[in-house]
Amino acid sequence: MKDAKVLLAHGGGGRLMHELLERIFLPAFDNPALAERHDGARLDLAAAGATAPLAFTTDGYVVRPLFFPGGDIGRLAIHGTVNDLAMCGARPLWLSTAFILEEGLPIETLERVVASMHAAAAESGVALVTGDTKVVDRGKGDGLYVTTAGVGAIAVRPGAPAITPGSVRPGDAVILSGDVGRHGIAILAAREELALESAVESDCADVSPPVLALLAAGVAVHCLRDCTRGGLATTVIEIAQQARLDIAIEEDGVPITPAVQGACELLGLDPLYVANEGRFIAFVPEADAERAIEILRRHPVSAGADRIGRVGEGRGRSGQVTLRGSLGAGRVLDMLSGEQLPRIC
Amino acid sequence: MKDAKVLLAHGGGGRLMHELLERIFLPAFDNPALAERHDGARLDLAAAGATAPLAFTTDGYVVRPLFFPGGDIGRLAIHGTVNDLAMCGARPLWLSTAFILEEGLPIETLERVVASMHAAAAESGVALVTGDTKVVDRGKGDGLYVTTAGVGAIAVRPGAPAITPGSVRPGDAVILSGDVGRHGIAILAAREELALESAVESDCADVSPPVLALLAAGVAVHCLRDCTRGGLATTVIEIAQQARLDIAIEEDGVPITPAVQGACELLGLDPLYVANEGRFIAFVPEADAERAIEILRRHPVSAGADRIGRVGEGRGRSGQVTLRGSLGAGRVLDMLSGEQLPRIC
Numbered sequence: 148m149k150d151a152k153v154l155l156a157h158g159g160g161g162r163l164m165h166e167l168l169e170r171i172f173l174p175a176f177d178n179p180a181l182a183e184r185h186d187g188a189r190l191d192l193a194a195a196g197a198t199a200p201l202a203f204t205t206d207g208y209v210v211r212p213l214f215f216p217g218g219d220i221g222r223l224a225i226h227g228t229v230n231d232l233a234m235c236g237a238r239p240l241w242l243s244t245a246f247i248l249e250e251g252l253p254i255e256t257l258e259r260v261v262a263s264m265h266a267a268a269a270e271s272g273v274a275l276v277t278g279d280t281k282v283v284d285r286g287k288g289d290g291l292y293v294t295t296a297g298v299g300a301i302a303v304r305p306g307a308p309a310i311t312p313g314s315v316r317p318g319d320a321v322i323l324s325g326d327v328g329r330h331g332i333a334i335l336a337a338r339e340e341l342a343l344e345s346a347v348e349s350d351c352a353d354v355s356p357p358v359l360a361l362l363a364a365g366v367a368v369h370c371l372r373d374c375t376r377g378g379l380a381t382t383v384i385e386i387a388q389q390a391r392l393d394i395a396i397e398e399d400g401v402p403i404t405p406a407v408q409g410a411c412e413l414l415g416l417d418p419l420y421v422a423n424e425g426r427f428i429a430f431v432p433e434a435d436a437e438r439a440i441e442i443l444r445r446h447p448v449s450a451g452a453d454r455i456g457r458v459g460e461g462r463g464r465s466g467q468v469t470l471r472g473s474l475g476a477g478r479v480l481d482m483l484s485g486e487q488l489p490r491i492c
Numbered sequence: 493m494k495d496a497k498v499l500l501a502h503g504g505g506g507r508l509m510h511e512l513l514e515r516i517f518l519p520a521f522d523n524p525a526l527a528e529r530h531d532g533a534r535l536d537l538a539a540a541g542a543t544a545p546l547a548f549t550t551d552g553y554v555v556r557p558l559f560f561p562g563g564d565i566g567r568l569a570i571h572g573t574v575n576d577l578a579m580c581g582a583r584p585l586w587l588s589t590a591f592i593l594e595e596g597l598p599i600e601t602l603e604r605v606v607a608s609m610h611a612a613a614a615e616s617g618v619a620l621v622t623g624d625t626k627v628v629d630r631g632k633g634d635g636l637y638v639t640t641a642g643v644g645a646i647a648v649r650p651g652a653p654a655i656t657p658g659s660v661r662p663g664d665a666v667i668l669s670g671d672v673g674r675h676g677i678a679i680l681a682a683r684e685e686l687a688l689e690s691a692v693e694s695d696c697a698d699v700s701p702p703v704l705a706l707l708a709a710g711v712a713v714h715c716l717r718d719c720t721r722g723g724l725a726t727t728v729i730e731i732a733q734q735a736r737l738d739i740a741i742e743e744d745g746v747p748i749t750p751a752v753q754g755a756c757e758l759l760g761l762d763p764l765y766v767a768n769e770g771r772f773i774a775f776v777p778e779a780d781a782e783r784a785i786e787i788l789r790r791h792p793v794s795a796g797a798d799r800i801g802r803v804g805e806g807r808g809r810s811g812q813v814t815l816r817g818s819l820g821a822g823r824v825l826d827m828l829s830g831e832q833l834p835r836i837c
Contacts, residue, residue, distance in 0.1 A: 156830020158554075160721025160767075163830050184734055185656050186547030186579040189646065199544075204532030205588035205641055207626045209503075235533040243550035247592070273518060279553045283835065289632040294590040294624075296641030298552055301534065372531060376505025385510075389529055399531040406714050408680075422505075427693020429763075485508050490628065 151254040158282030158309060158327070168278060168303045171258055175265045176351035177391040180241075180276035187381065188241065188276035190298060196238050197300035202237035204228060205296035206347035213260065213290055216456070217329070217338040217349030218294060221263035223424060223492060226353050228269045228297040233355035234371045236310035236362055239271060244295050245279040249288030260291065271353045272473045273297070284406065312389035314369040319458040320436035321394060322429045324354065324480030325451035327379050329403070331421035332410045343413075345406035352425030362418045366439045370430040373423070375492060380468070380480045383456075388466040393459035398472045400455040419470075420483055422491045430458065475485060495665045496598040503627030509572040512625060516603055520610045525586075525621035533586065533621035535643060537570065540585050542645035550641035558605065558635055558834045560682040562674070562694030565638060566608035567837060568769060571698050572720070573642040574616045578700035579716045579772065581655035581707055582644030584616060590638050591775075607638065618642070643782075648706045655733035659714040664803040665781035666739060667774045669699065669788060670796035671747035672724045676753045676766035679684030679836045681683035687782060690751035697770030706774070711784045713813035715775040718768070720837055725764040725813070725825045727773060728801075733811040738804035741825070743817045745800040766826055767836045 156163040165254075173181060180188035192198065208224045211465040225242065227324040229329075244264065250258065268275050292366035313490065333349040335341065354373065361368055370390070374382045387394045403418050411418045426449055431439045436454060468480040501508040509683045519525060525533035537543065553569045562681065563571075568589065577584040589609065593602065613620050652661040678694040680686065706713055715735070724746065732739045748756075748763045756763045770793055776784045781799060788797035813825040 154830070156757075158721075159831025160726055161816050161827070161830045162824040164721075165827065183656050183658065183729075186576040187547045187582070187642075189580065190544070190548050190562070190643075191544040192544040192546070199537040201535040201537070201546075201643075202532045203535050203586055203588060203641075203643055204512050204622050205590045205639070206508040206624045207590040207592050207639060209592060209626045210649065211626050231531040235534065237532070240827060241548055243548060245552040245641075247637055247639075256771060281554045281637075281835075281837075283554050283634060286631065287634040292592055292594075292626075292628075292637070294552060294639035294641075294750055296548075296588050296590075296639075297532075298535075298546075298643060308596060309534065311528050313528065342671050358661070376503075376509075381505055385529075393660045409567045482510065483504070483506040485499070485506045486504025489500040489504060490626075492626075 153248045153250055153252040153254060153282055155250050155282050168206050171261055172278060174245050175261045176275040178274045178276060190241055197228060200301045201302050202232050202235035202299045204231040205294060206231060207292060207294040208492060209490055210293050210492050211289060212337050212443060213386045215349060215431055216333045216346060218351035218441055219263050220269045220404055221260035223351055224293045224295045225267035226351055228295040228426060228489040229273060229355055230373045232297050232299035234373055236303045236358055237301045239273045239297055239299040239355055240294050240296045241270060241276045242273050243277045244275055244293060247292040248280065250282055251291055252284040254291050302359055306366060308369060310368055310371055312370055312386050315386060315390040315392060315430045315458055316369060317392060317458055317460045318433055319369055319430045320433050320454055322426050322439055322452055323401060324449035325425050326404050327374060327426055328418035328421035330406040330424040331488050331491050332407050335488050343410050343473045347406050347410060350423055352448045354425055354427050354448055354487060357443045357449040360442050361439055364437045364442055367432050368429055371427055373427040375422055375424060376486055378420040378422055380456040381482055384468050384480060384482050387468045391466050393465060394456055395457035395459060395469045395471055398470050400453060409463060416487050420487055434462040439466035493647050494795045496591045496599040498593045498595055498599060498627055500595050500627050503625055516606055516624060520587055520606045521620040521664050523619045542585060545546040545646045547577050547580035547644045547646050549576040549585055550639060550704060551576060551750045552637060552639040553837060554637050554835050555761060555792060556634060557674050560694060561678045561691060563696035564605060564608050567612045568696055569640045571607050572611035573640040574618060574698050575718045576698055577642050577644035578703040579718055580646060581648045582646045583704060584602055584618045584642055584644040584700055586621045586643045587613060587618050587640050589620055589638060592637040593627045594631060594635055595627055597635050621834050647704055650793045652712060653714060655713055655716055657715050657731050660731060660735040660803055661714060661774045662737060662803055662805045663778055665778050665799050666801040667784055667797055668746060668800040669772050669794035671765035672719060672768055672771055673748055673766035675769040676833050677752050677835050678831050682702035685741035688755050692751050692755060697793045699770055699772050699793055702775055702794040704786045705787050706784055707789055711780045712777050713774055716772055718772040720767055720769060720829055722822055723765040723767055729813050729825060729827050732813045737813045738810060739801055739802035740804060740816055742814050745798060747796055753765040761832050765832055
């Protein structure tokens with residue numbers, strides 16, 4: 148298939164679609180559920196050592212360019228869905244993938260994306276068990292879009308509160324898993340072919356190992372959220388609004404690498420609103436905070452974990468997020484209208 | 493939001509995306525899982541009266557035009573995923589939806605699609621529990637694409653064979669649930685603004701009720717498949733090849749309405765390869781065939797069910813499908829290279 152391109156017929160259900168399935172998808176995603184080639188996959192919870200309740204999530208990926216320093220659309224789609232399951236306190240188990248391919252896409256590009264998805268799924272121990280491929284006319288896509296959905300087994304101990312904004316309590320510590328802003332800056336640099344002084348790589352990664360370690364250790368995790376679109380600031384504002392509690396963030400507690408800081412200054416971006424793909428915040432009771440940080444730091448993906456703020460007590464409860472600088476002055480953080488950089492995931 | 497259009501910022505994770513969520517998605521898909529607004533939904537199997545094993549499936553929808561006689565992309569996306577779960581012998585329970593919107597899409601169009609999805613989901617008794625929205629630049633989409641994934645509870649009795657091509661046995665009866673070719677012709681007529689002599693409506697429908705009735709009655713269903721892309725012929729060929737068994741289909745047994753037959757003759761299409769969205773084939777042991785047909789006919793969506801063929805005994809096993817005409821002459825059916833009509837689902 149060297150030099151071959153995606154044709155409309157590759158999405159037509161006929162021989163060419165079956166060829167695509169047999170030559171590209173089945174060998175790459177090799178597993179018994181997919182090999183049955185039925186309309187869906189059978190999920191054997193017992194064989195996976197999983198019990199109900201389950202978590203279920205989906206995300207579409209339209210990032211541009213498809214390949215960027217530190218990742219690509221395929222790896223992003225796997226990590227993104229694995230991370231959303233982890234944010235529900237779930238062990239990621241099974242993923243689906245639905246491709247929308249643009250007519251004329253080099254088959255070689257699809258192969259690279261599929262290989263990357265396979266590698267990322269294998270690293271995370273998840274199986275790509277079911278999928279779909281559609282082809283749209285030239286000019287009606289942008290190379291390829293992919294949508295993943297995932298199912299995982301919720302690993303919260305029976306009796307513990309559900310991991311959701313509604314479980315956040317006054318006085319909870321806010322822990323951030325590492326430095327912020329790398330994914331958005333890496334995408335922007337790749338898209339605009341900016342020659343930054345220091346190269347910035349996306350932080351795109353699977354954050355489920357440290358999350359599952361927190362739960363296994365019995366840390367009373369109240370809420371988790373990955374700081375993707377809209378960055379750290381938007382994520383904290385979302386939780387504050389949904390929990391109807393005020394949150395104070397210490398600006399100096401938020402790690403930003405000099406390369407990201409420099410790029411943001413150059414481009415006029417606020418790093419707190421720049422997207423991440425391997426960073427999350429955890430809300431835990433103050434009593435568990437030190438132990439949680441210690442557990443997170445044992446994992447490379449969250450080695451930079453630290454406390455960045457605190458949920459306010461009693462008064463307020465308006466869902467306001469205040470950023471406190473080193474001089475003690477505070478400013479209220481607000482959601483941006485959109486995203487500083489479109490199509491970053 | 494009258495006359496409003498989708499902006500890139502609607503996909504940016506900020507205030508506009510939250511507005512879209514609050515004004516359009518949450519009210520339409522109102523349910524507790526979605527209302528939590530977390531990164532994924534918690535699936536409570538016990539509350540749904542569901543037990544493992546589960547089925548999991550996904551499909552992307554890129555149909556053009558978005559609205560057509562008998563349905564629209566939203567209804568198609570719900571029915572399609574519900575039907576794929578039914579084809580696994582599963583009771584459909586939970587669905588996810590991931591939108592890819594093109595910048596400039598009228599918000600009113602999105603609202604119509606979302607309302608249609610909600611109505612279809614309510615009719616099928618499934619909950620839209622988690623979702624995602626991305627926006628791509630003008631010219632990099634075609635209005636909207638939507639990808640649904642679904643989870644259902646497999647309703648096959650313990651000890652019964654799995655519903656999969658590998659369970660098909662020599663001598664099995666092949667039952668078709670109704671007339672074929674309507675969806676593809678309805679789409680083509682809408683797209684090309686063809687004035688057909690008789691209007692043709694898509695057969696787009698939820699086929700899970702008759703399938704679940706077969707299983708509840710203890711019919712030993714060996715395999716099920718909906719005759720979507722590639723039509724009835726491709727579906728039968730897929731099963732024959734995957735089961736490595738020959739299948740003979742009686743041409744006169746396949747119902748085709750005069751309107752579809754006429755349109756196909758006019759357009760030079762073979763109705764056996766034209767897509768359906770509410771038709772399926774069932775493979776059952778000969779001993780169960782009459783009872784299965786009787787059960788299917790009790791449901792409006794499969795009122796036209798009848799036997800159309802038989803899986804060959806012993807010899808052959810090459811995975812060949814033969815179409816036998818009224819004069820006794822047979823021709824071997826082969827997969828088309830693609831689909832006669834692109835982007836029908």
